[in-house]
Amino acid sequence: VLAATLEELTVGGFTALTIDNVARRAAVHKTSLYRNWKDRASLVAEALAENVAGGVPIPDTGSIETDLREYARSLIGWLTSPVGRAVLAATISDAARAEPEIVEIEQRFYFDRLRRAEPMVTRAIARGELPSNTDPNAVIKTVLAPIYLRLLITAEPVDDATADQAARVALAAARAGALGSG
Amino acid sequence: VLAATLEELTVGGFTALTIDNVARRAAVHKTSLYRNWKDRASLVAEALAENVAGGVPIPDTGSIETDLREYARSLIGWLTSPVGRAVLAATISDAARAEPEIVEIEQRFYFDRLRRAEPMVTRAIARGELPSNTDPNAVIKTVLAPIYLRLLITAEPVDDATADQAARVALAAARAGALGSG
Numbered sequence: 001v002l003a004a005t006l007e008e009l010t011v012g013g014f015t016a017l018t019i020d021n022v023a024r025r026a027a028v029h030k031t032s033l034y035r036n037w038k039d040r041a042s043l044v045a046e047a048l049a050e051n052v053a054g055g056v057p058i059p060d061t062g063s064i065e066t067d068l069r070e071y072a073r074s075l076i077g078w079l080t081s082p083v084g085r086a087v088l089a090a091t092i093s094d095a096a097r098a099e100p101e102i103v104e105i106e107q108r109f110y111f112d113r114l115r116r117a118e119p120m121v122t123r124a125i126a127r128g129e130l131p132s133n134t135d136p137n138a139v140i141k142t143v144l145a146p147i148y149l150r151l152l153i154t155a156e157p158v159d160d161a162t163a164d165q166a167a168r169v170a171l172a173a174a175r176a177g178a179l180g181s182g
Numbered sequence: 183v184l185a186a187t188l189e190e191l192t193v194g195g196f197t198a199l200t201i202d203n204v205a206r207r208a209a210v211h212k213t214s215l216y217r218n219w220k221d222r223a224s225l226v227a228e229a230l231a232e233n234v235a236g237g238v239p240i241p242d243t244g245s246i247e248t249d250l251r252e253y254a255r256s257l258i259g260w261l262t263s264p265v266g267r268a269v270l271a272a273t274i275s276d277a278a279r280a281e282p283e284i285v286e287i288e289q290r291f292y293f294d295r296l297r298r299a300e301p302m303v304t305r306a307i308a309r310g311e312l313p314s315n316t317d318p319n320a321v322i323k324t325v326l327a328p329i330y331l332r333l334l335i336t337a338e339p340v341d342d343a344t345a346d347q348a349a350r351v352a353l354a355a356a357r358a359g360a361l362g363s364g
Binding site for chain 1: 273274275276277285289292293320323324326327328330331334335336337347350351353354355357358359360361
């Protein structure tokens, strides 16, 4: 069912996705979907969370430099995959931005992803690799920002070099205390 | 005429903008517009360039820290102005992304803006504030990235604190040599 949800998403986008279509594609009765997911939003949220968790694992190599680089590389891999592209297109599409339900799925998705990535930074602080007042959320967002800038604004290619540069910048800023809280 | 172009842009967006509408709004004959601008794209490009040049001056205070902070603050002011919002909406709108002419106006606009901001960094290198191999384009993009991330992805507020943080991160990364070329 989750796979069918992602297929519907990549084919028609968020706006066209319905429980009925997902049930048809998964060849199950829609009542069994409603038993497990209270609405379309919960179904999409779970399918996306599972997909991105598989595609973008949170590394724990013992080095913040390696962790951030691997994280940025797998994130780029996911953002340029069919599901990642569909999510990104939905995030910025006029139709999706006009639907509060979709905006809420996306916000929850992005904030959940950020929260799950934060332990890379808290572990680095515990190891003494980063200043103790480093804001984990700010570090992760500093890794993400140049990747989204390229994908959405400058339309420049994103590749491993983009990932490595994003990780390097976030790390340098964090080490210099520019990503501290308070 | 340029003011009328921006009004058309903020009211109806890129896709609805025509030379005829601009001529009507400016109360001039459209043949006089065609005499000065060979097409809609040139007219919009000039109107935008003039508007953003006025709204986002390139500072030259003698300190890269102050320059980047002032630049980021005025950029946020512009991006949240009616014209800035219209440009950003057009950049990511489905309709605009489907029109190669609009994509080209935007690409030229963004790259021209980046190019014009680079002297802040080259002057800082000349003053010895930044490593000599610092890539000016990469520094400016590092200032822009978190601002666009908030506007387009996380939908968090953008304000002076966002600007100051963006400038601080770019500066720390540049000083640490993380934004060097080659």
